[in-house]
Amino acid sequence: MTSHSSDDNKKTASSNTALIEKSLARRYRAEKRFQLYGLMAIAFGLLCVAVLFIDIIGKGHGAFRQTYIELEITYDSDVLGLSDVTDAQQIRLADFPALVKQALRSRHGDVTGRKGKRELNALVSSSAAYELQDRLAANPGLLGSTEKLWLPADDDIDTYFKSLRKSGGAFVGRTSERQQAWLQALQESDEIRLQFNWNFFTSGDSREPEQAGIGGAAMGSLLTLILTFLLSFPVGVAAAVYLEEFAPKNRWTDFIEVNINNLAAVPSIIFGLLGLAILINFFNVPRSIPVIGGLVLTLMTLPTIIISSRAAIKSVPPSIREAAIGIGASPMQVVLQHVLPLAMPGMLTGAIIGMAQALGETAPLLMIGMVAFIVDIPGGFTDPATVLPVQIFLWADSPERAFVEKTSAAIMVLLAFLISMNTVAAVLRKRLERRW
Amino acid sequence: MITKSNFFTAASLALALVATSSHSVAAARDYISIVGSSTVYPFATVVAERFGRSTGGATPKVESTGSGGGMKLFCAGVGTQHADITNASRRIKKSEFEKCQANGVKDVVEVLIGFDGIVLANSNKTKRMNLTRKDIFLALAKEVPAKGSEKLVPNPYKTWQDVNPALPATKIEVLGPPPTSGTRDAFAELALEGGCKAFGWIKAIKKQDKSEYKRICHTIREDGAYIEAGENDNLIVQKLNANPKALGVFGFSFLDQNSDKVHGSLIEGVGPTFESIADKSYPVSRPLYFYVKKAHVGVVPGIEGYLAEFVSEKAWGTEGYLAEKGMIPLPDDSRAEFGDNVKGLKAMTGTEALH
Numbered sequence: 001m002t003s004h005s006s007d008d009n010k011k012t013a014s015s016n017t018a019l020i021e022k023s024l025a026r027r028y029r030a031e032k033r034f035q036l037y038g039l040m041a042i043a044f045g046l047l048c049v050a051v052l053f054i055d056i057i058g059k060g061h062g063a064f065r066q067t068y069i070e071l072e073i074t075y076d077s078d079v080l081g082l083s084d085v086t087d088a089q090q091i092r093l094a095d096f097p098a099l100v101k102q103a104l105r106s107r108h109g110d111v112t113g114r115k116g117k118r119e120l121n122a123l124v125s126s127s128a129a130y131e132l133q134d135r136l137a138a139n140p141g142l143l144g145s146t147e148k149l150w151l152p153a154d155d156d157i158d159t160y161f162k163s164l165r166k167s168g169g170a171f172v173g174r175t176s177e178r179q180q181a182w183l184q185a186l187q188e189s190d191e192i193r194l195q196f197n198w199n200f201f202t203s204g205d206s207r208e209p210e211q212a213g214i215g216g217a218a219m220g221s222l223l224t225l226i227l228t229f230l231l232s233f234p235v236g237v238a239a240a241v242y243l244e245e246f247a248p249k250n251r252w253t254d255f256i257e258v259n260i261n262n263l264a265a266v267p268s269i270i271f272g273l274l275g276l277a278i279l280i281n282f283f284n285v286p287r288s289i290p291v292i293g294g295l296v297l298t299l300m301t302l303p304t305i306i307i308s309s310r311a312a313i314k315s316v317p318p319s320i321r322e323a324a325i326g327i328g329a330s331p332m333q334v335v336l337q338h339v340l341p342l343a344m345p346g347m348l349t350g351a352i353i354g355m356a357q358a359l360g361e362t363a364p365l366l367m368i369g370m371v372a373f374i375v376d377i378p379g380g381f382t383d384p385a386t387v388l389p390v391q392i393f394l395w396a397d398s399p400e401r402a403f404v405e406k407t408s409a410a411i412m413v414l415l416a417f418l419i420s421m422n423t424v425a426a427v428l429r430k431r432l433e434r435r436w
Numbered sequence: 437m438i439t440k441s442n443f444f445t446a447a448s449l450a451l452a453l454v455a456t457s458s459h460s461v462a463a464a465r466d467y468i469s470i471v472g473s474s475t476v477y478p479f480a481t482v483v484a485e486r487f488g489r490s491t492g493g494a495t496p497k498v499e500s501t502g503s504g505g506g507m508k509l510f511c512a513g514v515g516t517q518h519a520d521i522t523n524a525s526r527r528i529k530k531s532e533f534e535k536c537q538a539n540g541v542k543d544v545v546e547v548l549i550g551f552d553g554i555v556l557a558n559s560n561k562t563k564r565m566n567l568t569r570k571d572i573f574l575a576l577a578k579e580v581p582a583k584g585s586e587k588l589v590p591n592p593y594k595t596w597q598d599v600n601p602a603l604p605a606t607k608i609e610v611l612g613p614p615p616t617s618g619t620r621d622a623f624a625e626l627a628l629e630g631g632c633k634a635f636g637w638i639k640a641i642k643k644q645d646k647s648e649y650k651r652i653c654h655t656i657r658e659d660g661a662y663i664e665a666g667e668n669d670n671l672i673v674q675k676l677n678a679n680p681k682a683l684g685v686f687g688f689s690f691l692d693q694n695s696d697k698v699h700g701s702l703i704e705g706v707g708p709t710f711e712s713i714a715d716k717s718y719p720v721s722r723p724l725y726f727y728v729k730k731a732h733v734g735v736v737p738g739i740e741g742y743l744a745e746f747v748s749e750k751a752w753g754t755e756g757y758l759a760e761k762g763m764i765p766l767p768d769d770s771r772a773e774f775g776d777n778v779k780g781l782k783a784m785t786g787t788e789a790l791h
Contacts, residue, residue: 092492126757173695207481208485286517373481374497384467394500399687399693
C-alpha cells in the first residue's frame with residue numbers, strides 16, 4: 001500500500017517536474033517581458049525628460065552670455081550739460097545718451113543722415129547711458145577724463161551676433177546691412193565680445209531683453225514662499241496633530257478628513273478665485289503683492305502639508321507614546337516632546353514638497369494681479385511683485401526675438417530651484433528619518 | 437517646549453505681518469497701477485520702465501488683463517485699491533462708460549496713442565498670398581451668401597481657390613486667437629466686416645437689424661478651417677513655420693520681429709509695413725487707447741509724469757521708442773490734439789459717439 005502510494009507520488013512528482021520544466025522557459029520569458037515593460041516605461045519617461053532638457057538648454061544657454069561692445073567714452077561736461085558734478089539733480093538730468101552717441105560717432109565717423117545716425121545709435125543698449133550715469137555719480141573725478149568701457153549691445157545686435165556662430169546661417173532680422181558692416185569691423189578689431197550676463201540674475205524685468213533679468217521675480221518668489229511657509233506650516237502641523245492625536249473618531253472627523261483630501265485635488269485656479277472674491281474684494285487686501293500671493297498659496301499647500309504631517313505622525317510607533325505616558329508624561333508633553341520631534345523630518349519633507357509645488361504655480365496668481373510687469377525688485381512683503389513662473393509666462397508672450405532664449409534660461413533657473421528643493425527633501429528623509 | 441514656542445511665534449508673527457501690511461498698503465499707494473489690453477501692454481510697459489528709470493521713483497505696475505477685464509477693474513470705483521489707468525485696443529464701450537459713471541468714476545481722460553496692424557501671415561517657405569477682405573470673409577465666416585443669390589448658406593468653401601479662382605488650391609487653414617482676445621474682435625470687425633460690407637444686400641440689413649448684421653459679419657466658422665491657437669502670438673508663428681500651408685492672424689510687431697520665418701499677406705494689394713499702416717492704406721489696423729482716472733491725479737504720485745512721458749515726442753513720435761517697439765504712431769495733428777487733452781486733463785463729456 002505504502003509502496004504503491006509512494007510510487008504514485010513519484011509518478012505525479014515526475015510528471016509535475018516535467019510540467020514545470022515544460023512551462024519554465026515560458027515563465028522565464030514572461031518574467032523578462034514583464035521587466036522589459038517596466039524598463040521601457042522608465043526609458044520613455046527619461047527620453048521625454050531628456051528631450052525637454054535638451055530643447056530648453058539648447059535654446060536657453062545663450063541667455064547666460066550677452067554681447068558687449070567696447071567704446072571709448074569721454075565724460076565731456078559740455079556734452080552732458082553739467083556744471084556741478086556733485087549735484088544729484090544735475091546728474092539725473094544730464095544727457096548721458098549723448099556721451100554714447102558721441103563715442104559711437106567718433107568710432108565710425110563716416111555716418112551722415114538721420115537714418116544712418118539712428119542705425120548707429122541702435123548698436124548700443126539704452127542701458128549703457130544709465131551705466132555711465134551710475135559710474136559718474138559714484139566717481140565724480142571721472143568728469144573730463146576718457147576711459148575704455150565694455151557696454152551692452154542692443155538686443156537686435158545681440159541676437160544677430162550670437163546667430164553668426166550657428167550653423168544655420170546668420171539671423172539678419174532687424175539689423176541693416178550697414179550695421180552688419182560695422183559689426184564686422186568691430187569683430188576684426190576685437191571690440192565686440194560675449195561676456196557672462198550677471199545682469200540676468202541681478203536685475204528686475206525690463207522690456208529691453210538685454211536689460212531684463214530674473215532678480216525681481218526670484219525675490220518675489222522668495223518673499224511669497226516665506227509667507228506661505230510661515231502661514232501654512234504651523235497651521236498644517238497643528239491641524240495634523242489635533243486630528244491624529246486628540247480628535248475623537250466620529251462622523252465629523254471623517255467628514256473633515258474627506259474634505260481635506262478633496263481640497264488637495266482642487267484645481268489651483270479655484271484658490272485664486274477665492275483669493276479674489278474674499279481677500280481682495282471683501283477684505284481689501286491690495287492686488288499684486290507677496291502678502292496676497294502668500295495667502296492664496298497657503299490655502300493651496302495646506303492640504304498637502306496636513307496629509308503628509310498626519311502620515312509622519314502616524315509612522316511614530318505607539319510604543320513611544322505608551323512609554324512616555326507610562327513614566328507620567330501628560331498627552332501634551334507626549335506630543336510636544338516625543339511625537340513631534342520624531343515626526344519632524346517627515347513633516348518637513350512634506351512641507352518642502354508643498355513649497356516646491358507653490359513655487360511652480362501660476363494659475364491662482366493670475367486672478368490676484370501677480371501677472372504684471374514689475375521693474376523694481378520688491379524689498380518687502382507689501383511691494384508689488386511677480387514670481388518666477390509668471391516671469392516665464394510673460395517673456396514667452398513678448399514679441400522681441402531675444403526673449404526666446406531668456407524664457408528658456410528662466411525655465412532652467414526655475415528647474416534648478418525645483419531640483420534642489422526636492423533633493424533637500426530627499427536628503428532630509430534619508431538622513432533624519434528613523435526606521436523602527 | 438522649544439518647538440511649541442517656535443510655532444506660536446511663527447504663527448503670530450505671520451498673522452501680525454499680514455494684518456499690519458494690508459492696512460498700511462490699503463491706505464496709500466506710491467506706485468501707479470495700470471491694467472488692460474495685452475496689445476497695448478508691450479508699449480505701456482516700455483513707457484513705464486523709462487519713466488521709472490528717469491525719475492528714480494517707483495516704476496508703475498502694468499497688468500495684462502485684456503481690454504474688457506481692464507475696463508472692469510478701472511470702472512470699479514475711485515480709491516487707491518482701484519487701478520489708475522487702463523489700456524484698451526478698442527474704444528471704451530457705452531455700457532462701460534456708464535458703469536464707470538455709476539461707480540463714481542466721473543472724469544475719464546481718453547488718449548488715442550497709435551495704431552496696431554493685424555496681419556494674416558504665412559511661412560516664408562510658401563508664396564505670399566494676395567487677398568481681399570471679401571476673400572477673407574468668404575473663407576472664414578460661418579455663413580456666406582450662396583453664389584449668385586441673396587441667401588445665406590453654411591460656408592461651403594474648402595480651398596482658397598474655391599473662394600477666388602486666382603488663389604492657390606490649398607486648404608483653408610487659419611490659426612488665430614480665441615474669442616476672448618481683442619485681436620480676434622478687431623480682426624472680425626476690420627477684416628471680416630470689411631469684406632461682408634462688399635455685399636450690398638447684407639449692408640442693407642444693418643439699417644433694419646443691427647444685431648443680425650453683426651451676427652452675419654462677425655461670426656467665424658467653427659468647422660475646423662479656423663483653428664483657435666491661444667493668446668500667445670509667438671506660438672502661432674512657430675506653428676506657421678511647421679505648417680507652411682497655414683495662415684496665422686496676429687499683431688504687426690510679431691511679424692516685424694520674425695521676418696525671417698513669416699511674411700504678411702497683401703490685403704487689397706497692400707502689404708503690412710510700418711508705412712502702409714501709418715498712412716492707413718493697409719486696411720486692417722486698429723486704434724490703441726488708454727484711459728486715465730482724473731480723480732487719482734495728484735493722489736497717486738507720478739501720474740502726471742507718466743502721462744507726460746507717454747505723450748512726449750521721444751516716446752510716441754514718428755521716430756520715438758514706441759515706434760521702435762512696433763506701435764504705429766498717430767499723424768502729427770492727432771498727436772497735437774491728444775497731447776493737449778492730456779496736458780489739460782480734458783475729461784470725456786459723455787456725448788462722444790460710443791458703441
